[in-house]
Amino acid sequence: MxxxxxxxxxxxxxxxxxxxxxxxxxxxxxxxxxxxxxxxxxxxxxxxxxxxxxxxxxxxxxxxxxxxxxxxxxxxxxxxxxxxxxxxxxxxxxxxxxxxxxxxxxxxxxxxxxxxxxxxxxxxxxxxxxxxxxxxxxxxxxxxKDSIAHQFLRAGLFYLVLSSAGPFATAPLIAMGKAGSALYFNVIYFYLHFQYNGWFTFALLAVLYKITGHAPGRYSKNAFALFNISCIPAYFLSVLWSHPAPAFFIIAAVAAILQLIALFYLLADIVDNNNNRRLNGLVRLSLGIFAMKIILQLLGAFPAIADMSYLHRNFIIAYLHLVLLGFVTFFIMGAMHLHESPTERSSKKWSILFIATWILTEGLLLLQATGEVADFQIPNFTTWLFLASCFFPVAILGIWIKDLSS
Known part of the structure; x- marks a missing residue:
């Protein structure tokens, strides 16, 4: 009601x-x-x-x-x-x-x-x-009647609430002496999955459809249906590290394939929409990274790659920063500065510094993780990663100060 x-x-x-x-x-x-x-x-x-x-x-x-x-x-x-x-x-x-x-x-x-x-x-x-x-x-x-943007938003709210089951389940597991067990970590991944791939993703796609106009695109219903259908079973992509029964690998693979098909529908919808010119560089970059995330999730359905990602921590860190910084943060910043003209874009140089720092740190993390697999090391890796990361607070502070004066 x-x-x-x-x-x-x-x-x-x-x-x-x-x-x-x-x-x-x-x-x-x-x-x-x-x-x-x-x-x-x-x-x-x-x-x-x-x-x-x-x-x-x-x-x-x-x-x-x-x-x-x-x-x-x-x-x-x-x-x-x-x-x-x-x-x-x-x-x-x-x-x-x-x-x-x-x-x-x-x-x-x-x-x-x-x-x-x-x-x-x-x-x-x-x-x-x-x-x-x-x-x-x-x-x-x-x-x-709800628009496609409203449908994405409502689904995102559902996943936001659903994700809370993860934190609420950790206390009983600790009380039962299960802290540090595979079940304990999979409960944590339950929360992270429905935040990253549920709430964050669906909320941003809702805003995306708002930006590109109120009229539904030719493929919007298909994109929404497939993203929604695949979201819950895609959770099993997060538990493959614990080597569950083969059925879970199959479910995870099917979910990853459905997400990839949904991605094609989404991108086709954007290309087909005359209002896609409203999207600025940061939002477009964010969507490109989102596509990369979907492809990586499909690769993660293969047992060998799932094991490799789990055994080498820098792959996990790089993936988390791919989602949180590359997809979510770039999209939020791009959307909040959507209507600024090129001469009014107060934080352009700082945004470029932010993006460059993200690319550099992601490259270092991936190179080091790949080196661990191939048995070679980056000399002074932690020092180089620290020095590169120094530009993150500088760039963000610059964006914030410029935003205050705009």
Whole structure:
């Protein structure tokens, strides 16, 4: 049943909140990059304080809760005004506050206690905030027939809620003495899969269809259906490292093939759409990386490649950064600066530096991981990776400062 939770009249402060939320998120990305740089300094300096594992937890949780989630909320407010304007301003204000309080709480608690009472409370608050967001947007649906963009968004909200089953299942597993087991890690991968390949992907594709226009493309229904059908079984791509029964390899392979077909439909839809000129360079680059992600997932369905990826950590790190930086971050930045003319693009040189740094660090990670397979090493790899990563916070800080002045 549709629940009216506000009016369709835009609150005058909503655009201000959306812009402010994005700018805070962008600053949080700077903090994420700075923490990442600190982590990469560990092998190259004798002056290093703290627990590497705990700081890594802070880095990953804050990346999700402090950068991606608030930025996606800002995107939804901007590109779905017919939904945003039916939700009372106080809900958006409260949601933003909850997300940021939870994010900074995790940032400040994880480095000192890892998974402890305080950090778990803030992690739980972050999940509650995501439920709140899903409830708000789900019940703010427009009364007319859903567009393809709305369908992608609603599916994304479903996967956002579904992903929370992962964190909620870890506590019972720890209590049963299963921490560190294959089941424990597969529960964590359950959360990551439905965040990366569910919520993040479907939300960004919803925005993509908003950018390219309201009229459904010739292939949009096929693209949505196949991405949606394949999302749940594609989870098994994340568990192949534990050598499950052969049936799981078959399910994972079929899901990966369906995703690849969905990708072809999506790209055909974009090429066929006259409004594809609205897409700027960053969004186009992001979609190219998204295509690369789909192809890599298909390759990962082969047992030998699944084993190789699991045994060599730098392959995993490179893949995570491919998704979080290459696909998600580039798309968010491109979409938020979509309507700027070339002369108004305040962060162009900093964006180029950001992209170049990402390419350089990805190349180093892949080269080192390949070297481990082929039995050769990059001399002073950790030093080179640290030096290359120094440009991440510089570029992001430059983008943030320019965004403040625009």
């Amino acid at each position: 549709h629940v009216q939770i506000g009016t369709s009249i835009q609150h005058p402060s909503l655009p201000v909140l959306e812009k402010r939320l994005y700018r805070i998120s962008l600053f949080n990305l700077f903090l994420v990059s700075f923490i990442g740089l600190y982590l990469r300094s560990a092998p190259v300096t004798s002056i290093w304080a703290g627990s590497y594992k705990n700081i890594l937890h802070a880095h990953s949780h804050f990346a999700f809760g402090g950068w991606i989630m608030p930025a996606l909320v800002a995107l939804i407010i901007r590109f779905f005004p017919e939904l945003a304007n039916t939700i009372s301003y106080k809900h958006w204000r409260n949601l933003s506050a909850l997300l940021l309080i939870a994010a900074y709480g995790m940032l400040c608690s994880f480095p000192f206690q890892g998974y402890g009472p305080v950090s778990i409370c803030f992690s739980t608050l972050s999940i509650i905030a995501s439920f709140y967001f899903a409830w708000l947007v789900w019940h703010a649906r427009v009364s007319s």
